[in-house]
Amino acid sequence: MLAERLQQARKSAGLSLRALAEQVDVSAMMISKYERGVSTPSSGVLLALAGALGVRVEYFFRTASVELERVEHRNRHVWKLPKSAEEKVLADVRDQLERWLALYEVIPAPWSVEFTLPRTLPAVIEQLDDIEAVANRVREHWDLGLNPIPDLIDTLEARGLKVFTTRYDDERFEGMSAMAGDHHVIVVGGNWSGDRQRFTVAHELGHLVLDERLTDGIDKEAAANRFAGAFLVPAEKVKEALGERRRSLEARELYILKHEFGLSMAGWSYRALDTGVISKATQRAFWSLFAKKGWKQKEPGEPFPSETPRLFEQTVYRALGEGFIGESKAAELLSISVHELAARRRMESVNGDAGQ
Numbered sequence: 152m153l154a155e156r157l158q159q160a161r162k163s164a165g166l167s168l169r170a171l172a173e174q175v176d177v178s179a180m181m182i183s184k185y186e187r188g189v190s191t192p193s194s195g196v197l198l199a200l201a202g203a204l205g206v207r208v209e210y211f212f213r214t215a216s217v218e219l220e221r222v223e224h225r226n227r228h229v230w231k232l233p234k235s236a237e238e239k240v241l242a243d244v245r246d247q248l249e250r251w252l253a254l255y256e257v258i259p260a261p262w263s264v265e266f267t268l269p270r271t272l273p274a275v276i277e278q279l280d281d282i283e284a285v286a287n288r289v290r291e292h293w294d295l296g297l298n299p300i301p302d303l304i305d306t307l308e309a310r311g312l313k314v315f316t317t318r319y320d321d322e323r324f325e326g327m328s329a330m331a332g333d334h335h336v337i338v339v340g341g342n343w344s345g346d347r348q349r350f351t352v353a354h355e356l357g358h359l360v361l362d363e364r365l366t367d368g369i370d371k372e373a374a375a376n377r378f379a380g381a382f383l384v385p386a387e388k389v390k391e392a393l394g395e396r397r398r399s400l401e402a403r404e405l406y407i408l409k410h411e412f413g414l415s416m417a418g419w420s421y422r423a424l425d426t427g428v429i430s431k432a433t434q435r436a437f438w439s440l441f442a443k444k445g446w447k448q449k450e451p452g453e454p455f456p457s458e459t460p461r462l463f464e465q466t467v468y469r470a471l472g473e474g475f476i477g478e479s480k481a482a483e484l485l486s487i488s489v490h491e492l493a494a495r496r497r498m499e500s501v502n503g504d505a506g507q
């Protein structure tokens with residue numbers, strides 16, 4: 152157990168055998184022996200390893216180990232994330248998920264919500280336009296109405312999805328979705344603007360909802376994008392905001408709507424096209440304005456505020472308050488020191504969000 156966990160923590164910290172060895176003052180060969188279970192570190196070395204890797208000693212002995220079955224990746228560009236960066240992301244996600252599972256072991260069952268999808272979703276989706284109705288059914292199933300979703304991560308967490316932001320924010324990593332046992336997992340880069348994060352999270356939700364239902368002719372990415380747009384702004388709302396039919400769109404208008412719905416200006420132009428409010432030519436004209444002004448890279452004005460998961464940390468404090476766990480267990484779950492936990496409990500240190 153220790154061997155495997157040590158290797159996981161080292162990879163997650165992005166350290167080579169040699170780099171870790173230098174920090175804890177043993178040979179790289181010795182670290183390799185620990186990782187193969189050939190040798191066991193003394194308690195002093197264990198403490199040093201924990202310190203160097205930014206984990207608590209308990210981490211090495213935690214039993215829960217999860218396997219992530221990847222569903223889909225969303226990278227910033229066409230090329231794939233380098234293997235080493237991907238490993239870091241996966242190790243971080245595994246760590247966050249394991250802490251959730253450890254928390255589940257000590258809290259009452261009713262505190263956790265099971266992720267469900269509406270039973271009435273079509274088994275087969277043959278065209279992109281059908282996805283509008285699917286997104287509406289999911290909204291209905293979760294009592295979301297048609298209005299803007301104020302905090303998407305919070306909303307999905309409350310419906311049983313595990314949503315994580317990752318601190319290893321390689322700039323090419325946007326997000327991914329995965330299954331871990333029965334858990335539906337969505338991961339999003341922590342440093343993106345809120346509109347970008349929300350689109351990624353909704354896109355990944357699209358993969359979870361749609362991938363099994365698409366006929367061969369439909370591109371999975373196009374389908375997930377369509378779902379994301381439709382889930383963030385239902386067609387009815389697009390028409391209410393923009394009108395049934397438009398000859399052109401005003402950038403300022405889309406900027407205001409971006410801040411109302413948490414969907415980028417670019418996203419709005421695609422929603423207008425997908426719902427038939429503007430023609431392909433109008434969308435193209437708008438898009439070339441975007442390119443000319445450099446707005447494809449960075450949209451003008453204030454960015455939409457980014458989001459962060461809060462349910463895990465909140466639940467740890469709930470469990471602490473109700474006496475299901477003590478301070479030491481709470482600190483372990485949050486990956487902070489008991490001292491820091493005590494300060495946070497007294498509201499003297501309010502930084503930190505579940506060990507991010």
Ligand SMILES: [Zn+2]
Nearest residue numbers: 223224225375
């Ligand atoms: Zn995708």
